[in-house]
Amino acid sequence: MALTGLQIYKLLPQTNCKECGYPTCLAFAMKLAAKQAELSACPYVSEEAKAQLDAAAAPPIRLVTVQGPGHKVSVGNETVIFRHEKTFYNPPGLFVRVKDTTPITDIQKAVQEAMGYSVVYVGMILHLDGVAVEAASGNPDTFAAAVKAAREATDRPLILIASDPAVMKAGLAAADDTRPLLYAATAENWQEMAALAKGAGVPLAVRADSLDGLAELTEKVGGAGVQDIVLDPGVRDPAGTLVTLTHLRRLALKKNFRPLGFPVITFPGEGAADAIEEAQLAAEHIAKYAGFIVLDRFSPAMAYALLAWRVNIYTNPQEPIKVQPGIYEINNPKPDSPVMITTNFSITYFSVANEVDGSGLPGWLLVADAEGMSVLTAWAAGKFDAEKIAKTVKTTGIEERIAHRKLIIPGAVAVLMGEVEEELPGWQILVGPREAVDLPGYLKLWSVN
Amino acid sequence: MPVEIPVEKWPGRVLEATIGATAAEGGTRSRVVKVGGENTLPFMLTDGEMPNPPRIAMEVLDRYPEDWSPLLLEAWGDAARDPAQWAKAAEDAGADLVLLQLSLTRDGGKPTTAADARAITRAVLQATGLPIMVFGPGQVDADNELLVAVAEEAAGERIVLGICEEKNYRTIVAAALASGHLVNGRTAMDVNLAKQLNILIADMGMPLDRIIMDPTTAGLGYGIEYGYSVMERLRLAALQGDKMTQLPMLVTPGFEAWRQKESKVGEGVPASWGDWRERAILWETLTATNLLLAGANVLVLRHPETVRRVRAFIERMMAK
Ligand code: B12
């Protein structure tokens, strides 16, 4: 958490020598607090004060990165407790767990299936983030073979799960030159685990069953030279997880409590009896403060729902996701193909574009600049009225590309029909269906005459 | 290293509303349902208390919902052809409340009359012992005519009448006042609009503990984040002591989730969407689960399987 001007002032020499370019140390401190000045402008600040100011400038929740050959995931660095206060920045990494007691070919298949999965949601290609390999065997060679198999089956990052440092060491070697997360250091093994993490320059998760124990461990591990730490407070039930992760978020953001200022890892499958329950827990963890989420089950439906939810929660509430206004050509439209108009809210655009695309029928889709609002929201806010629709038709140049003058407006704004006709002389305004799902049926019946 | 747990005590508390009345209270319900009453963020039981768990209402229509997803029609079978049977089935499926949704027209196209609305309400009240809510078709004239009749017919039962909106709340509130009912008010995802409507309703003499507010929500993937954040903001305002936001919140994840293609249809969708049934149940379940985290006090759901899922989650969240 940033220091106030007064707190910074206390760390300055307080001689008012003016060399920084400000009349007093206090004035300089105020500028620093407002991030309008650089500490280096004061030649007399002590090393100790510098260190304290640097530490205070560090993010309250450390950014931790794991990396595979082709992808990386960074989590942490969050600054608010509720998304409406600003936004959430770094979506939690969704990992899928495999165990080394599973035959190698099955591991490879599971990894390829889960990591090969992708789904298109409002124009974005979404996928899961990586694989967690667990040393259920307790055997270094078995673990190394499983890690190698996973490593070869995906270029996404890994989490290595082992409690025996010797086993972890073997797995780490098999992870090659990637940057996996090691899980986990505990009160028993932290020295060896910290040494491994430090040696390889990779992040380390710590696990304890109380916040006291967790803070103690991060201090020890940090003292041993590991900076990139991930927390597992040991809770597995949904109620305890919500409460504990909320406490951790508050400690980091409100108390600037450094020993617990790290991202958190959760294991929703360990608190769930089946896939839907696991998805419920994972959804909670996405909304409420997880940094890495290790899933025990994978199915396309579950992945899609969780990935969409993650995008929703991590969307900047100040800026709806928009598409570029203009003309969109779907299925090679000709001069006699239908013309439709919608808004530039991405959810709206894609629900319409996907339906037309899926119908196989050609069409021109005009997208009005409605400041990223849905049809009815924009209509209610005066951003998608007859004037805006007419302006979109005229400025996009669609008139030069078509041989007819028929415009289909969304059924939700049927009331605009008359006004649009007035704004667009020579055009015939048609009211389309209310829901985009019904567009293919409607377009089948459309004819230029 | 001892860590001081950052407990947050709030000055405000959500009002507790009681829906339904037993014989002892002048009604015929087998039990009453209390909602709200918390002085903490959802499920943060280390900060304060939630005397009542969030409740589940199931939607029952007064006509066969032909346009619903085949998965829903299959789940309800013939019960969906008769509101009384449907209400009974909803009770068996584990609902806490029945939400009777009246339509503009009867099968065959004749408009629903006040007499129809009375008869349907009576039948539902007889078929289930659960407290009920009755929502009109959402068209001013029809709402006013039907809900006044419903309010009279259900006098003494402490039902929830809805939906009050800024453009139409007076008649509904007056009817609820006259017969001792509660009202549900809906606004378009905005903290100030919600407060404003609550004030308008309260100004007519409706006690605040008889108003439920619906801040409007949207389905997973279709704008839920707007509703989620508005609910979080309303709840924070309530806990901070803003009286006009201290009302229990009702949202309709069932309606919103089942409108979406993800739940509604099984064909013509990308293979990456996975198994239809699993996806549909997940869509409604996660929409509802996520809204619980934002502070929902009443969730209106549609599929019996979702009810089971969401109830189990609530129970785990409330376990001490
Ligand atoms: C999310 C939301 C918001 C978000 C905005 C999200 C956004 N970026 O647009 C926020 C919270 C900001 C918001 C604000 C407001 N909102 Co608003 N909002 C909604 C909500 C819940 C969902 C809208 C949505 O995203 N729908 C999904 C998209 C995909 O739908 P769509 O754009 O309509 O597209 C569909 C169809 O129209 C069709 N379609 C689209 N294009 C085309 C084109 C053709 C040719 C065809 C055939 C079909 C077609 O296909 C799509 C899928 O079927 C709705 C209520 C609801 N549950 O629907 C209210 C709603 C739209 N909002 C409403 C209102 C009044 C407002 C406000 C004016 C109120 C306020 N809070 O001050 C403001 C206006 C904004 C402003 N002044 O800045 C009202 C509108 C009332 C009305 N009938 O006029 C609604 C209906 C809520 C209500 N019941 O009162 N809102």
Ligand code: SF4
């Ligand atoms: S240069 Fe340093 S000591 Fe001199 S006035 Fe500025 S802040 Fe104070």
